[in-house]
Amino acid sequence: MNLPNHAAPSRRSLLKLGLGLGTAAVAGTSLAGCGSGTAGALVASGAVDLSLWTHDQGYINFFSEVAKDPAKAAPFSYNIQVTKSGSTDLITKMIAQAVADRGTPDLVGVEIGNYSRLRRKNLAPELFVDLTPATAKVSSDLITSRTAPYSSDGALYALDSDAPLVTYYYRDDLFTQLGIPEGFQTWEEFAELGARVRTSTDVSFGALAVGSNLPQVIQGFDMLLQQRGGELFDAQGGLAIESEEAEDVLAFIAKGLASGFLTSVSDYYGPSIQAALKSGKLAGLWMASWYKTFGLLPNVPDQKGLWRIRPLPRFSGGGSRAAFAGGTGFAVLKDKPNTDAATHLLAAAYLDPQEQIRRYQMLGYLPTLRSVFNDPALLSITDDFCGGQRLFDVYSDVIGEAPAQNLSPNKAILDTVLSGYLLQAYKGNISPREALLQAAAAFRGQTREG
Numbered sequence: 001m002n003l004p005n006h007a008a009p010s011r012r013s014l015l016k017l018g019l020g021l022g023t024a025a026v027a028g029t030s031l032a033g034c035g036s037g038t039a040g041a042l043v044a045s046g047a048v049d050l051s052l053w054t055h056d057q058g059y060i061n062f063f064s065e066v067a068k069d070p071a072k073a074a075p076f077s078y079n080i081q082v083t084k085s086g087s088t089d090l091i092t093k094m095i096a097q098a099v100a101d102r103g104t105p106d107l108v109g110v111e112i113g114n115y116s117r118l119r120r121k122n123l124a125p126e127l128f129v130d131l132t133p134a135t136a137k138v139s140s141d142l143i144t145s146r147t148a149p150y151s152s153d154g155a156l157y158a159l160d161s162d163a164p165l166v167t168y169y170y171r172d173d174l175f176t177q178l179g180i181p182e183g184f185q186t187w188e189e190f191a192e193l194g195a196r197v198r199t200s201t202d203v204s205f206g207a208l209a210v211g212s213n214l215p216q217v218i219q220g221f222d223m224l225l226q227q228r229g230g231e232l233f234d235a236q237g238g239l240a241i242e243s244e245e246a247e248d249v250l251a252f253i254a255k256g257l258a259s260g261f262l263t264s265v266s267d268y269y270g271p272s273i274q275a276a277l278k279s280g281k282l283a284g285l286w287m288a289s290w291y292k293t294f295g296l297l298p299n300v301p302d303q304k305g306l307w308r309i310r311p312l313p314r315f316s317g318g319g320s321r322a323a324f325a326g327g328t329g330f331a332v333l334k335d336k337p338n339t340d341a342a343t344h345l346l347a348a349a350y351l352d353p354q355e356q357i358r359r360y361q362m363l364g365y366l367p368t369l370r371s372v373f374n375d376p377a378l379l380s381i382t383d384d385f386c387g388g389q390r391l392f393d394v395y396s397d398v399i400g401e402a403p404a405q406n407l408s409p410n411k412a413i414l415d416t417v418l419s420g421y422l423l424q425a426y427k428g429n430i431s432p433r434e435a436l437l438q439a440a441a442a443f444r445g446q447t448r449e450g
Contacts, residue, residue, distance in 0.1 A: 045075035087111035120409035148404035158329025162365035170284035198260035211266035226323035250432035320401035
């Protein structure tokens with residue numbers, strides 16, 4: 001690429017080229033010496049006004065606590081300036097501000113679905129610091145399935161705030177009342193038992209979102225797909241739904257819905273699931289660790305003490321007992337006066353085992369350092385909502401089995417295309433195999449992939 005007058009390009013020009021012309025347009029161009037978007041010398045110590053953008057008040061509280069600790073903050077003294085907005089709007093604004101070459105944050109939380117957008121035109125390396133050097137001392141302890149979504153070409157551009165394990169939530173009192181044994185090992189065994197129970201009761205044992213929130217439609221399917229050993233996208237971001245694993249999972253869901261073992265809800269948080277939970281017609285569901293806080297507690301606070309968690313049953317065809325759903329990666333904007341200060345704060349908050357424990361205690365988000373799952377401080381915690389259960393007995397047992405979540409810049413297109421075919425298969429209007437084949441063809445038609 002020829003640059004007039006041999007001038008070094010600014011980040012603004014690189015982003016415009018990247019957004020408009022694709023990765024190849026900027027592949028050979030260095031960012032060294034690019035404008036930071038904020039004038040001033042690099043802050044190496046002392047007072048710093050650090051800009052934090054996030055969609056979650058919990059993260060604001062947590063980073064503020066770490067920043068107030070002189071032992072963690074030194075050699076900096078932080079004054080955190082917060083911008084809080086919806087997760088999608090936040091990233092849209094950040095990209096727009098980067099193109100304008102001004103007003104970007106120092107530290108930003110990117111919800112994993114929105115991080116897919118930064119894979120388009122290779123934006124993450126243009127915007128963010130490679131955190132690989134900052135994680136060197138704990139790299140062997142970091143859960144690689146939580147660094148993989150934010151990594152490319154050997155560089156790590158964000159640290160996940162959670163290891164959102166998917167487990168099976170269930171009503172212990174209803175399972176006892178209905179005679180559901182603890183010993184079932186596979187989904188198929190559980191589904192056969194649940195279908196028999198359903199013939200004499202109105203109780204189902206899992207829920208699928210079938211409403212207008214397309215990411216939720218995909219999520220219900222994807223959690224089981226990961227567990228079965230399949231994936232929506234491969235490690236290179238290519239479409240991967242045309243697989244035996246995906247067909248098995250879709251067939252299992254369709255059969256479960258037809259038998260009543262599973263039920264459908266508009267979404268996982270609104271009136272339809274609240275009614276199912278309150279009435280006792282939904283005795284369990286697979287969902288991530290954060291669902292207790294954001295789904296069960298708001299909808300059925302009166303059921304405190306009745307719920308438990310257990311590892312997901314295996315699929316007889318293979319796979320593991322765990323999956324992930326969600327996550328938020330925190331990234332540092334590069335080439336800014338506060339870049340070193342932001343990197344220091346992120347490392348102090350997210351790479352210290354004691355801070356990972358505090359994060360769980362404050363927010364309920366699971367550690368991303370493998371060793372912390374076996375810390376006595378976490379293993380000893382009992383959960384009142386789950387009847388005094390020690391949740392980390394379950395989490396520590398399955399964390400090693402959870403797969404990575406692979407991302408693609410075309411995730412939003414897949415959500416739109418695949419959700420419709422999933423719903424058709426759920427209703428029995430189309431076979432699982434045909435649903436996946438047609439979804440793949442439609443996806444490739446829209447993206448020209450493959």
